[in-house]
Amino acid sequence: MSTKSLAIAVAAVATLTAGAALARDESGTITKINFKADQITLSSGTTVNLPENLEAHSFKVGERVAVSYNVPKSGIPLASKVQALKKSSAP
Numbered sequence: 001m002s003t004k005s006l007a008i009a010v011a012a013v014a015t016l017t018a019g020a021a022l023a024r025d026e027s028g029t030i031t032k033i034n035f036k037a038d039q040i041t042l043s044s045g046t047t048v049n050l051p052e053n054l055e056a057h058s059f060k061v062g063e064r065v066a067v068s069y070n071v072p073k074s075g076i077p078l079a080s081k082v083q084a085l086k087k088s089s090a091p
Contacts, residue, residue: 024069025067025069029065030064048078049076054082059082068081
C-alpha cells in the first residue's frame with residue numbers, strides 16, 4: 001500500500017470514528033424548556049436543540065424522555081429523536 005493510500009485510509013477512519021463518538025443516547029426528566037430556542041434541558045444538565053419536526057410545546061417539565069442526539073462542531077447538541085417514556089407503575 002502506498003503512503004498516499006495509507007494516509008487517505010487513516011484520515012477516513014479518523015473521520016468516521018470522530019463522527020460516531022459524537023452520537024449519543026440519553027434518557028432523563030425534562031427540567032427546563034426554552035420555547036423560543038426550541039430546546040429542552042434534561043435532569044443530567046444536558047440541553048439539546050429540538051429538530052425541525054418537533055416543537056418545544058410538545059413537551060412538559062417533569063416528563064421523562066429518551067433523546068438521541070449528535071454534537072456537531074458548533075458544540076450544541078441537536079436531537080434527532082425525542083421519545084416520551086411511560087411512567088413505570090409501582091406495585
